[in-house]
Amino acid sequence: MSQSTKNTGVLGAISISGQVLTHVWRHPANRDRRLRSVLRAVSYQVRGRLGRPTVARLGERSRILARPHHAAAGLVVYGNPPDWPEMHAWRRLLRPGDLFVDVGSNVGTYALWAAESGTTVVAVEPDRQAAEELRRNVGLNGYPIEVLECALAAEPGTLRLTSGNDTMNHLVLGDGHGHGHGGTPVPVRTLDEVLGDRVAAGVKIDVEGAERLVLEGARAALADRRITVLQLEWNRMSERVLGESREPVARLLAEYGYRLTRPDETGQLAPSDASGYGPDVFAVAPSG
Structure with a gap:
């Protein structure tokens, strides 16, 4: 140079x-x-x-x-940590030995954050370049994080993923949504398959608008209350990818008794109606 x-x-x-x-x-x-x-x-x-x-x-x-x-x-x-309220909420929620699934892990910020607490972590990332960087970061720290290079959706198979958009890569669906054609084929699994019969103390889902599809593929775990807390992106990307607001996600979670909250600056979860759009939502399983 x-x-x-x-x-x-x-x-x-x-x-x-x-x-x-x-x-x-x-x-x-x-x-x-x-x-x-x-x-x-x-x-x-x-x-x-x-x-x-x-x-x-x-x-x-x-x-x-x-x-x-x-x-x-x-x-x-x-800023360390970058997502201050959300990441401090996980510091309060997770304990050594808990299972945390990071869906849409990108380069692994949340996966590393959870692993530092002694949590068992599964990091899911479909984009090849991001998954490579994720593995480098896992190796840099020596954490026993399981990396799955795939997407999660309502059913297993293959879907197409945009490329070259860094954190904004998203699924391109065959129903006309997804803003664009083409994309790179990626393997797809379901969250129920990834979990098996395990209980997840936490699941973070940040998949650029396709969060509902991930939840559709986790109905068995949701029905059994084997996911204690979920963090979900709550912006307009669902309109771009699925052609819908976040209301279908809210209805699906309500179907299984989950209550919607958002963290304050200390990481404490407070009830939220989550109408419209805004910061990430934390969905908490019913107790008992």
């Missing part, structure tokens, strides 16, 4: 850092070290422009390889 190319990369990185300044400055993890956090973010972007990954700390002792083309890992650089 020529010196002029390097200089261009550095200037570009510094420019981009201005766009994330507010996020870094306001992130709860950075309250007592805002300036240092901003400098760390700029350094990460500069290193990325020069083709050098950054090893970022996640939690107390975990590490993750952060590269600019993997947005989820970059968010760890900007």
Whole structure:
């Protein structure tokens, strides 16, 4: 790489850092070290422009390889943990020996976070490049995380997945939804198959709008109350991928008695009607 190319990369990185300044400055993890956090973010972007990954700390002792083309890992650089309320909720909920299934794991932020607590983790990721990075991060930490390179949906088989969109890759369905044709064929399993007869203390489902399909493939576990808590993305991607709001997901969960909550900044779960769209929802199984 020529010196002029390097200089261009550095200037570009510094420019981009201005766009994330507010996020870094306001992130709860950075309250007592805002300036240092901003400098760390700029350094990460500069290193990325020069083709050098950054090893970022996640939690107390975990590490993750952060590269600019993997947005989820970059968010760890900007704030540890990146999803402050949600990840602190899992710190409260999970215990050593529990089973946690990370559906749509991407590069493994949630999988590593759960494994640090001594939790048994299954990480599910259909995108080949993300799965490769996920395995690197698992190896970097030495956690016994099981990585499944597949998608989860209502029934086993094969579906197509977009590519080149980093965390925004999504299923392309044959009913006209999914915004686009083509995609890469990926194997599909069901959550019921992955779980078998096991009980999951936690399942995080972040599959860019296809969360209902994952739940449809987990009806046996839901009926048996073998999933204690689920975290689900709750944005407009379901309209893009399935042509529907989040209401069908709410109805399906209500069918099995799950109550909808959202975490506060300390990770405490509080009831939420989850109408419309907003932050991730935590669905809690009925007790007793």
